[in-house]
Amino acid sequence: MKVSKLTIKELKEKIEKKDQVSEELIVKLEADSRTGVHKIAQKLRRKEERKKEAKQKFKEMSQYEKKLHQQNYRLIAGIDEAGRGPLAGPVVAAAVILPTDKFILGLDDSKKLNEKKREELFDIIYNQAIDIGVGVVDNQRIDEINILNATYEAMKKAIKDLETNPDYLLIDAEELSDVNIPQQGITRGDSKSISIAAASIIAKVTRDRKLVEYDKEYPHYNFASNKGYGTAEHITALREQGPSPIHRHSFKVVKKST
Structure with a gap:
C-alpha cells in the first residue's frame, strides 16, 4: 500500500x-x-x-487444559453456572468442550465482560466449540433443595445435555459427587481456564436472555435490566407488588410489605 x-x-x-x-x-x-x-x-x-x-x-488460561492434554485427556469440559445470587429466575449451568486448535480471543470470566462482548463471544463459542450442554433449574426447585444443591443439579444436567462424553471436567470452585468422570474444582476457575470461562459466558448469556423474556410477563420488576438481582429498584417493586411466580421464596427478602 x-x-x-x-x-x-x-x-x-x-x-x-x-x-x-x-x-x-x-x-x-x-x-x-x-x-x-x-x-x-x-x-x-x-x-x-x-x-x-x-x-x-x-x-x-490454557495451562490447565494443556497439562491435561499431556496426560492424554482430549475432551475436557469446562463447567460454570450463573444465577446463584439473584432473588428471581433459575440457576443456569453450562458445560463447554473447546477444540485444541482454535484461539478464542477475549475469553474471560463473564462478570468481567460487558454485555456486548459476552454476546459476541457467545456466538463464537457456539460456532467453534466441540460441544455445549446447558442445565437449568427453576426457582421452585431452588426453594425445594436450596441454591447450592440446585447449582450442583444444574451442572449435572449440563453434563448430561452434552452429546459428546467428556473425559475430564474442570469446574469453577466445585466438585460434583455421583459423577463418574475425573474432575478438578478450580477456585476462580472462570478467570484461570479457557474452558470454564467459555462455560461462564454461555451460562450467563443464556440466563440473561431468559430474564429478558420474563420481563415481558412480569414488567413490574424490570428483570430485563436487573436480571433478577436485588437492586434497590427490584426490592422496592417486591415490597409494593409482592413476589412474582419466578421469585425464590427461600430468599427471605422476597416478600411483600404489609
Missing part, C-alpha cells in the same frame, strides 16, 4: 477491509507526515497491542 499516495479517507477505507494489519504498514503510517495518518497508526498500534495481550492471556 502506497500510503503517501492515498488520502486519509482512502487509507481508512482500505484498512477497514483488512482482516489483519502488518507491522510494516503501521511503520509506514507512522512515518507519514500527516497528523491524521499518525492517529490511524496509533489506533492500529493499540489494537495490535490489545490483540497481543489477548493472545498471551489465552495462552495463560
